[in-house]
Amino acid sequence: MNVLSLFDGISVGQVALKRVGIKYDSYYASEINEDSITVTKHNHPNTVHIGDVTNIDEYFINNLPKIDLLIGGSPCQGLSRSKNGRLNLSDPRSKLFFNYVDILGWLRKRNPDIKFMLENVKPNKETVELMNEAIGCEPIEINSELFSAQRRVRLYWTNIEVPELPRENNLTIKDIEFPHEHDVKVVKDEHVDTIRLGKNCMSYDTSGKGWYSQANRAYYRDGKMCTIPKSRTKSKCNIYLGGREFRRPHPIEIERLQTLPDNYTSVIKSDDSRMGMVGDGWTADVIAHIFKGLKTT
Template sequence: MNRRYLMRILSLFDGISVAQVALEKAGITYNEYFASEINKDSITVTKDNYPNTVHIGDVTKIDKSIISNLGKIDLLVGGSPCQGISRSKNGRLNLDDPRSKLFFEYVRIRDWIIKNNNPDVKFLLENVKPNKETLEIMNEHMGCEATEIDSVLVSAQRRKRLYWTNIYFGDLPEDKGIKIKDIVYDNTYKVFQDERIENTKTFTKNYVKWDISGKGYGSQQDRAYYLDGTMCTIPKQQTESKTSIYLGGDKYRRSHPIEIERMQNLPDNYTSIIKSPNKRMGLCGDGWTADVVAHMFKGLKVK
């Protein structure tokens, strides 16, 4: 099978470097991988799995002198912070949010590369789906319309994300029909029972929910997902309490960090250098679903 050999890749908001996992899965080889990331735990995970990664610091401090010294960039990837544009957030500021306006840093660097470094650079940007007005602004700045892909096609979690790219990858990934039961690592992990749950629980399409506090509704921590179903989008915060699994009867359990890694198509123990299970899972939730990105990266191969 023919491949395109990429000399240099630049990843902005690199996180735990799921892009490198996806490149491997897609059979794409590369010489140098430069990463912009400021979270220490994310950098630690990346260095543990890909020790040759060259970290170049804060994206806001990357100027033309830094990019010029990297050499010709063949592929630019990134997933700018989504907190300000997520429709699940009340009172969101959209692209005026100091985190989400980092989208413009990606655009700034992408445009500079096209003009001064490599006019044929391939690019990929991932983010959540914003409101219509914000989406139009993002499409305009990216110069292309976003494609929506739900990770449930290749994973046991429902995770709809938008991808802006000039990589032609054809159809959406094939639906593998993966369920939580297919990625189970340990069904005895942190099993719990609570009589208060049994007194208030109800069954919905995707999960069991309960209302111990008497608020009249259950928050994301007050639910457990069916083994023969799919998980919610893996969250970044309080991941362990928000990804519980229903075992049947009056038994429930927490998801194991390895199961959360599998829901993002990561190798088992990819984040194991981080000792806190909740931090490990949160780092996964802050990343990409590797097989979705690998599907797009396969468009880099020579036909």
């Protein structure tokens, strides 16, 4: 088996393939972030890096060995529901989706039986329909909470026959905690008189954004974490310690929330960078579950 991974990030695809015991001959990775490439080389030294996806054309594809599996998670910023300006597929970053579609088309000419998997956030209905038409199938929606201690809804377009999903998963933040000297924060702002306790988290308002700003939340240890963001310095995934105290998560806890091996990203010394790469990646056990379908084909 030969694999081509576009927007490879920290190569969670290889973690997933190995986790379900699927052997592959060559793994080609298109990625431009230097820290992500460093993490991949550290964990998977046989990876063949092929550079920027926008430089891949049909001639390049035809000079690769026959590819049996194409995977990728095209950048999602332009597809996000955030109020910072969701431009759907007109956003330059989200246009990379069409690079994936073009490459899949070129690969299908050489191998009509190629398997593929594309991951992305859940955009609006119109955008989903456009993406469905371009890639030729409808997505399956999977929440990472079925496999981890993190709530993370994503769509997966694939022609792999995905096994039945588990109905529930009882992992909580307490189950993934890593013993370390906690980076404890205390709500001290004089304007904060009350800590509001909600269903999943406590909330407070020191920013003027209101009680429901995700930046002012800390999640209960006996519950699930929110979706890991890309930036630790402005982390929304705080852990509530009780009273007016909360803390930031340790990088190993972030890796565990994404079901990655401990210290998978430790070759990078910046905690902020580590969290950004992990938050921008996949939940490994979700991808491994999808890849189980490869073993029946």
